[in-house]
Structures are given as C-alpha cells and as structure tokens.
Amino acid sequence: xxxxxxxxxxxxxxxxxxxxxxxxxxxxxxxxxxxxxxxxxxxxxxxxxxxxxxxxxxxxxxxxxxxxxxxxxxxxxxxxxxxxxxxxxxxxxxxxxxxxxxxxxxxxxxxxxxxxxxxxxxxxxxxxxxxxxxxxxxxxxxxxxxxxxxxxxxxxxxxxxxxxxxxxxxxxxxxxxxxxxxxxxxxxxxxxxxxxxxxxxxxxxxxxxxxxxxxxxxxxxxxxxxxxxxxxxxxxxxxxxxxxxxxxxxxxxxxxxxxxxxxxxxxxxxxxxxxxxxxxxxxxxxxxxxxxxxxxxxxxxxxxxxxxxxxxxxxxxxxxxxxxxxxxxxxxxxxxxxxx
Amino acid sequence: xxxxxxxxxxxxxxxxxxxxxxxxxxxxxxxxxxxxxxxxxxxxxxxxxxxxxxxxxxxxxxxxxxxxxxxxxxxxxxxxxxxxxxxxxxxxxxxxxxxxxxxxxxxxxxxxxxxxxxxxxxxxxxxxxxxxxxxxxxxxxxxxxxxxxxxxxxxxxxxxxxxxxxxxxxxxxxxxxxxxxxxxxxxxxxxxxxxxxxxxxxxxxxxxxxxxxxxxxxxxxxxxxxxxxxxxxxxxxxxxxxxxxxxxxxxxxxxxxxxxxxxxxxxxxxxxxxxxxxxxxxxxxxxxxxxxxxxxxxxxxxxxxxxxxxxxxxxxxxxxxxxxxxxxxxxx
Numbered sequence: 001x002x003x004x005x006x007x008x009x010x011x012x013x014x015x016x017x018x019x020x021x022x023x024x025x026x027x028x029x030x031x032x033x034x035x036x037x038x039x040x041x042x043x044x045x046x047x048x049x050x051x052x053x054x055x056x057x058x059x060x061x062x063x064x065x066x067x068x069x070x071x072x073x074x075x076x077x078x079x080x081x082x083x084x085x086x087x088x089x090x091x092x093x094x095x096x097x098x099x100x101x102x103x104x105x106x107x108x109x110x111x112x113x114x115x116x117x118x119x120x121x122x123x124x125x126x127x128x129x130x131x132x133x134x135x136x137x138x139x140x141x142x143x144x145x146x147x148x149x150x151x152x153x154x155x156x157x158x159x160x161x162x163x164x165x166x167x168x169x170x171x172x173x174x175x176x177x178x179x180x181x182x183x184x185x186x187x188x189x190x191x192x193x194x195x196x197x198x199x200x201x202x203x204x205x206x207x208x209x210x211x212x213x214x215x216x217x218x219x220x221x222x223x224x225x226x227x228x229x230x231x232x233x234x235x236x237x238x239x240x241x242x243x244x245x246x247x248x249x250x251x252x253x254x255x256x257x258x259x260x261x262x263x264x265x266x267x268x269x270x271x272x273x274x275x276x277x278x279x280x281x282x283x284x285x286x287x288x289x290x291x292x293x294x295x296x297x298x299x300x301x302x303x304x305x306x307x308x309x310x311x312x313x314x315x316x317x318x319x320x321x322x323x324x325x326x327x328x329x330x331x332x333x334x335x336x337x338x339x340x
Numbered sequence: 341x342x343x344x345x346x347x348x349x350x351x352x353x354x355x356x357x358x359x360x361x362x363x364x365x366x367x368x369x370x371x372x373x374x375x376x377x378x379x380x381x382x383x384x385x386x387x388x389x390x391x392x393x394x395x396x397x398x399x400x401x402x403x404x405x406x407x408x409x410x411x412x413x414x415x416x417x418x419x420x421x422x423x424x425x426x427x428x429x430x431x432x433x434x435x436x437x438x439x440x441x442x443x444x445x446x447x448x449x450x451x452x453x454x455x456x457x458x459x460x461x462x463x464x465x466x467x468x469x470x471x472x473x474x475x476x477x478x479x480x481x482x483x484x485x486x487x488x489x490x491x492x493x494x495x496x497x498x499x500x501x502x503x504x505x506x507x508x509x510x511x512x513x514x515x516x517x518x519x520x521x522x523x524x525x526x527x528x529x530x531x532x533x534x535x536x537x538x539x540x541x542x543x544x545x546x547x548x549x550x551x552x553x554x555x556x557x558x559x560x561x562x563x564x565x566x567x568x569x570x571x572x573x574x575x576x577x578x579x580x581x582x583x584x585x586x587x588x589x590x591x592x593x594x595x596x597x598x599x600x601x602x603x604x605x606x607x608x609x610x611x612x613x614x615x616x617x618x619x620x621x622x623x624x625x626x627x628x629x630x631x632x633x634x635x636x637x638x639x640x641x642x643x644x645x646x647x648x649x650x651x652x653x654x655x656x657x658x659x660x661x662x663x664x665x666x667x668x669x670x671x672x
Contacts, residue, residue, distance in 0.1 A: 142661045147417075148608045151601060152660060155653030162646035270419075274476060315492060319484025326463065326477035333468040 031331055035281040039299055046306035053309055057187040063196070064189030066301035068253050069268060071195065072096050073275040073293045074202055075246025080276060080288040081206060082239035083146060084219040091219065091236075093243045094150040095131055096250075097272060098157040101265025103127045103251025105161045108170035108261040117176035124255075125248040131157055132244015136237035158266060171260040180256035191253060195294075198249070203290040215239060216287070274321050275300055281328045365663045366612050366623065370630050373655070377637030384640050391519070397632035399525045400580045404599040405606040405624050406532045407576035412607050412619040413536070414569035415549040416464065416471025420456060421603060423482035424574035425596030427452040428581030430489065433496045433591040442506040446582055453578020454571060456482065461567035471570070479597075486593040496591040503589055511586030521583045528576060533621040545569050549618065605656055606631055612663035630659070 047054040076093055083091015103124040110120040131153065138149035164170075183189045206212040218225040218235050226232055254262055279293035280286050304317050361368070378385040404421050411418035431452035435445040456478060463474035487493050498507075513520040536542035544565050548555050556562045580599070585591055609630065610623025634655055638648040 138657070138661060142665045144660050144664045145608070148605075148660060149657075151605060152653055152657040155601070156650055156657060157653075159646060159649030159651075159653050162649060163644070166646065270476070270479065274480065277473065277476075313487070313492060315487035316484055318480045319488075322477040322480025322482075322484070325473060325480070326469070329469045329473045329477070330463065330467045 029284075031281055031286065031328070032284065034331075035328065039295070042299070042306070043302060046302065046309065050306065050309035053306060058305065058309075060183070060186070060188030060192050062298065062301040062305045063192030064183075064257075065191075065305070066297045067189075067191040067195040068100070068250050068257060069272055069275060069300070070294060070297035071198055071246055071250040071253060072100060072268065072272045073279070073297050074199065074290055075243040075250070076272060076276040077279060077288045077290055077293040078202070078206060078215070078246070079146070079239050079243045080219070081212075082215045082219050082236055084222065090146070091239065092146050092150065092273070093135060093240065094147065094269060094273075095135060095154040095157055096243060096247050097265050097267075097269035098154045098161065099128055099131045099244060099247030100250040100254055100268070101262060102131070102157050102161040102164070103248040104254045104258075104265070105164045105170060105251075105261040107252055107255045108172035109164055111172045111174055112170060117174050120174070121176075121252060124251050125245060128244045128246070128248020128251065129241060130244070131247060132241040135244065136240035139240060140233050140237045154269075161261075161265070165261050165263070167263060169258075169260045169263060172255050173259055177256040177259065180253070181259070191257065194253065199290060199294045206290050220287070271300070271318075271321065274325055278321075278325055278328065281332075286332060363613065363615060363663075365659060366609060366626055366630065369655070369659045370626060370633070373630065373633050373637065377633065377640065381637070381640040384637055389636070389640070393632055393636040394522050395519050397636050398628060399519075399521045400584055401599060401602055401606065401631065402525045402625060402628045403528050403580040403583070404577050405603040405610075405628050406528055406621060407573045407580070408603040408607045409532065409610070409619045409621060409624045410545070410569045410576070411471065411475075411573040412611075413549045414471075414545045414566050415552060416566070416570070417475065417604070418460065418471065418570065418573045418577075419475040419600065420460060420478040420482060421573065421577040422594070422596035422598070422600045423479055424453040424456040424577035425581035425584065425599060426482065426486055426591075426594060427456050428578035429585040429591045429596065430486065430496065430593075432582055432585045433498060433589075436504065436507060437496065437498060437502070442504050442510075445507075446510075449582045449585075450575060450578050453574045453581065456578075457571035457574025460570045460574065464570055465563035465567040483594050490593050493593045495593070498589045500589075507586055507589070509586075511583060511588070521587065524579065524583060528579060529621060529625055532576070536621055541565065541568065546618065550616070602631055609656065609659060612659070631656070 043054070052058055075096055079091040079093045081091070106127045107120045107124040110123045111117070115123075134153055135146075135150050138144045138153065139146050142149070144152075180190055180194070184193075206215065214225070214230050214235055217228070218230060218232055222232070254265075275296050276288065276293050278299075279296035280288050282292035282295040283289040300317070300321060303320055307313070307317055383389050404425065407421055407424075408418060411421075428449035432445045432449035435448045436442060440448075460471075460475055460478055463469045463477070464471050469477075490496060510520060515523060536546065544555065544560055548562060548565060548569075552562060555565075577596075581596060584596075606627035607619055607624050609627035610625070611617050611619050613623035613626065614620050631652070634652050635648075638651050643651065
C-alpha cells in the first residue's frame, strides 16, 4: 500500500489511483496465472516423462497422500486469515504438527485400551480442541505473541506425545481405520475423498459466510474491524480452536494412513507452514484462501510423487519448495514496489 | 499493548507491583528454578555440574541466541540460523579432511556462514521479502543443498587419527582451566552487548526494530543496516557451528536446526526483561540460562526423559504467560 500523500486536484488523484489499481490487478493476475501455468507445466513435464503420472490411480494417490498435510495446512490457513499476514505478530500456529502427533497417539492408545472407534475419534478431536483452547487462551487472554505462545505449546504437546508413546509407534488397527485407509473400486484412496470433502466444508465456511468475511476483516484491517464492533477476541479464539480441531482430524487420518501413531510429526511443521503461505498465490488478491492452500498442498504432493516416479531424490523437494516460495514472494514484492 | 503501562501514571499500587514483578519475572523464575534444583538434587549445586551445565547446555545455544537477537532486533526473525551452523560445520570439516590447516578451515566455515547471511540479506534488503519468508526459503534450500553435498544426508566424519591438535583444542581445550568454548561464548556475548550499547550501528538496528519509518525518514540507510544485521546473525551462528564440529568431530546434515526453536524461545523470553518488550542481549542470555538450568536440572532429578520435555515447555509457557498477562493489566 502506498503511504504517500498525493497533493493535486481530485481528477489527477483518482486517475493516478485507478492506474495504480489496474497495475496492481495486472501484477496480481500475472502472478496468479503465472503460478497456475507453472503448476500446469510441472504436471505436463511429469506426465510426459513418467507415463503413469496422470493416471486416475496416481492422481488419487497424490490426493490421498496429501490429505494429512492438506488438513493441517488448511487449519493453519484459518489462523493466517484471522491473524493477518505478518507471521511474527499476526496469526501463526506452530503447534499444529505436534497436535497431529498427540491426537494420533491418543487415538492409538485409546484403541489399545480396548475402546471402540467412536470413543477414539472423540478423544482425538477433543485432544485437538483442547490444544486449540490453550493456544486461544494464551494468545487472546494472556496476550502472548502467537509465534511464541504456539511455540511453547508445541513443546508441551510434543513432550506429552513422548510420555504417552514412550517414543515408540503405538499400533492401531480397527475397522474404521481400515475403511479410511482403503481405496474404492477405481483405486482412489478414501483419504482423497476425505481431503476434498473437508476442503469443501471449510471453504464454504471461510469463503462464503459472514463469519468467514469477518475473519478476513479482522486479519487485514484489525482497526476497522474493531471500529465496526466485531467481537475480535471471540473470532481469534475461534480461529485457534478451529486450527486445533484440524490438528485432531489430521491425527485421525494419520493413524489410519500409518496404522498407528507417528514419531515424526515434528518433521511436518515447516512444510505445512510453507504450504499454507504458498497458497496465497493461488488467490485473486494474493491473500490466504482455503482453496489456494489445497492447490498448494497438491502442488507439493505432485512434486514429491513426480520425483519418486522419475527416481529423482525426494530430498530435492525441500529445495524446490524453498525456491518456489522465494520466487513467489520476490516477484510479488518486486511487482508491488514497481507500481508504487 | 506493551506501551500501555506508560499511559496511566496513577495505576493502582498492586498493578504497579505486578508489572514490575512481570518485568523481573525472568529473573524471579531463574532464582526459583535454581533454588528448587539445588534443594531437590544433591548434585545440581556442585562445581562439576555447574561447569557441565555451562559447557554442555549453555555455550552453543547462547551463541546461536545472540545471533538470533540481531535478527529480531532489526525487526525480523531468522529461521535459517541452523543452516548457517550447518554450512559452517560442513565447510570446516571438509577443509580439514582435505588436509587444509585448521585456520583455513575456520575461515572457510565463517565464509560459508556468511554466504547464508548474504543470501538472506539479498532477499530481505535487496528484494524486500519479509524476513520470516526469506529465511524460511533459505532453510528449505539449505536442507536440499546439504543433502546434495553429502550424497543424500550422510554424516562427514573426521577419522580419530586425522583430528589436528588445534581442531581438538577448539572443542575441548581450556585456557588456565577455563573451557575454551565457554570463553568464546562469553566473548561473543560481550561483543554483541557492546555493539548494541555503544555503537551507532547497534542503536540504528534497535531503532529499525522499533520504528522503521522513522529511521527511513531520518535518511539512514535502512536496507544496509538490516543487511548487515542478517549477515552478522549468520556469522555468529557460524561460530557455534565451528565449535560444535570441533567438539564432536563430525558434521551431521541439518543438525543445526535443533537450536532454532530454543534460540527463538530464549530471545523472546529475554524481551520480557525490557520495558518496551524489545530484544536485548542481557535478556537473551538470561533466557538461555533459564533453558539450560531447566534442561540440566530436570536431567538430574532422574525424571522420565519424556516428562522433562513437558516440564521445560510448561515452565517456559508459565514465564511467558506471567509476563504478558501482567504487562497487559499493568496499565489497563
């Protein structure tokens, strides 16, 4: 945004403003289409070099494999929307990956104790919600910076997971988990449908309801939102609760995908953060959106998958992710700079 | 929020007491934790253990946290401090393994760290990317680069016969009984404190963190100072990488990331010491000390290793909550 004060007559001012606005729209559009084109190019290259790549079975696999990180990244996106773009002072939830780990461990442990699936599902979701509640209390009521509050909560949650599992994989196998990790007649994993369904529900809420609009208002223009009388504290607390719930859901998906708890949940944190932040380029105004995050999660999923099919080292994926986010953010910044 | 205390000069007495308690909450926590471990375990308060605490728990984290304090002071954050640690460590081991003198290895390590810092500086000052995103990108790229350099993530060992004396001295040496790594940490802390308190550069960096637009309008080269701050961050982190390598005589890819979250934690815990909630070297060092004492003390209590992590996390959370709640109510 330009902070300069324009002195001149009104006509000049509006002409300049509209020129600026169209330049900005052009920049945003080129970036958005650029990233969509880049996505398409990546898909084309992989499908030409690895024939199996664009088969329905493989696409379903990628969707299924992206389900866990996708749900986590969507949870993080809700917090990004509500907290605003500045990651340090605004919204971030570093406890999400650890949350998934603990929720998964709770699910596995509860079934090991002989309880049935509904109890285990409830226990996992409650675990996620409880972690979200602690984050909400720390950020909204204690006023701790989200980066710091969720960092501390992450440490506690990761510790609790270790206490519960003694750093081993707790196996879990129930009818529900088997059904969740199965594939349908077309060979598409059930987890793929879960990811799509989950995205549809959250998109409906965040992008198409007054509640979602308020979340955006609070994140982008906190002062205006306060002046308009929005219940900021409740909205922000709600965003952290929702993100905690996403952690619980991801935990259930992870138990079914791995047939047990996981000891590597902390590895997922930074990739999830990158996925959620990268998602903004798939939106019209370069803001975080749920569908953008889904696209970004799928992009990463296709990259990992394509590298595997081509027998390339999957360790390169992290480098590609890093370069992608830098290219995207640099072009955005440079385009914005030029028009001001 | 943090400034609210100064808005009401006639705050009720109990608010004033609480807010000064909050400001010194970190010191209070240190005293309480120190006393508790001294009473709870017979071994905590012994010269041997305190030395081990400082050498094993404090030294490296303190250096990385001081590095982080530069980035946070300049209004940013550096998620790639671990990358600088790793690059320095890799360059050092590789050069010594190739038969180069230790001095060349040290310089090469620092240079490798500086490369990471320069890359960050280019992104942040040159292009204008936000520090969080820029250094996140660097962290991810650095991870892949390390995997490529090591054939998919294999550690690089120095054979026991091939460790030069000077190399071993950096990690395990002592000057008149004083462990060299700890001495280096103290020099780094003192130098950083001097830079912030006594140099123009330090004051400008602090000003950038508080009010960047004022710095810009004062005609001071904002980008230049931010760039130097991020290069310094990586250089200081590289020092930790050199000491780490000299201590364990091996480079393990991406091992430096272990410092990242604790360094962020220590730096931000340290901000509670400042009335404006700004990062400061004294606060950072006390934050590192708190984390070190808790890690060392919990180990001595013989508590289940996994409960120790819960304990550490809960304690940090409590210190933060205490400071922030009172900072809010102090002036409200």
